[in-house]
């Protein structure tokens with residue numbers, strides 16, 4: 569994608585806002601379009617970051633070559649309907665659990681489609697993002713997707729089979745790390761995350777890279793961010809992090825609690841695929 573093309577963000581919530589804030593720095597505010605059916609949230613981004621608001625989904629799709637879907641999995645179908653058959657676009661979904669297969673079935677397998685999982689450390693440019701692509705994504709479009717997420721942190725391309733596991737470790741992980749910060753030493757936290765990532769099937773180098781970036785990003789954001797507010801924002805309603813955090817209720821701030829939180833988040837990602 570040339571620097572002249574536009575990126576549209578659908579959903580101006582926790583993640584949509586974090587992506588917008590950082591994309592303006594690399595892309596320029598006049599090339600970022602935003603839409604949320606909650607007009608207050610959309611207006612807030614327009615005001616704060618001088619990005620362009622539009623009045624509807626169709627409008628956004630027509631204005632942009634790359635479309636980022638940042639709504640909750642439970643709300644995604646309305647958005648997918650508008651993208652049906654739009655093979656002239658690059659569609660990027662960051663919805664937890666939603667598979668390329670499901671998304672492609674709804675918008676058409678010829679539509680270039682990226683499943684990505686960033687994390688809220690994107691707010692301070694320290695996201696750890698994973699990307700998987702469907703067969704319609706051409707090489708330059710892979711580069712575009714990588715550039716979008718490199719503007720908010722680090723990027724790895726992974727097999728889609730590992731995406732739910734990645735979502736648990738790196739997507740929800742920041743909330744678990746923040747929650748345990750004062751009660752478990754960071755070496756122990758790291759060891760548990762790496763152990764769970766290996767059990768999910770990541771190779772050792774990838775597991776360590778992903779965990780180290782996620783921990784460093786979380787430490788960075790918490791220097792200037794209230795911990796409880798941060799945890800709440802990572803917890804999308806009905807999502808993977810919420811499911812993980814429940815593990816601590818019975819297991820408390822223990823190693824076993826953290827392992828179970830990571831596994832429960834991964835299981836919830838699998839359930840979201842079926843809604």
Ligand SMILES: NC(=O)C1=CN([C@@H]2O[C@H](COP(=O)(O)OP(=O)(O)OC[C@H]3O[C@@H](n4cnc5c(N)ncnc54)[C@H](O)[C@@H]3O)[C@@H](O)[C@H]2O)C=CC1
Pocket residue numbers: 578579580581582583584603604605606609625638639640641643646647662663664685686687688739801802803804805807
């Ligand atoms: N919060 C996080 O740390 C992360 C979230 N995600 C994913 O990002 C997505 C969004 O999560 P959050 O930002 O936490 O949720 P959120 O609830 O804060 O934001 C979602 C926004 O989408 C809007 N929306 C709903 N239906 C819409 C429609 N048809 N058109 C336009 N806007 C619509 C809502 O009004 C809301 O403002 C989810 O799919 C989640 O799995 C991914 C990585 C990390």
Ligand SMILES: O=C(O)[C@@H]1CCC=N1
Pocket residue numbers: 664735739740802803804806807808809810
């Ligand atoms: O809790 C959730 O469902 C989202 C996905 C990863 C982080 N937040």
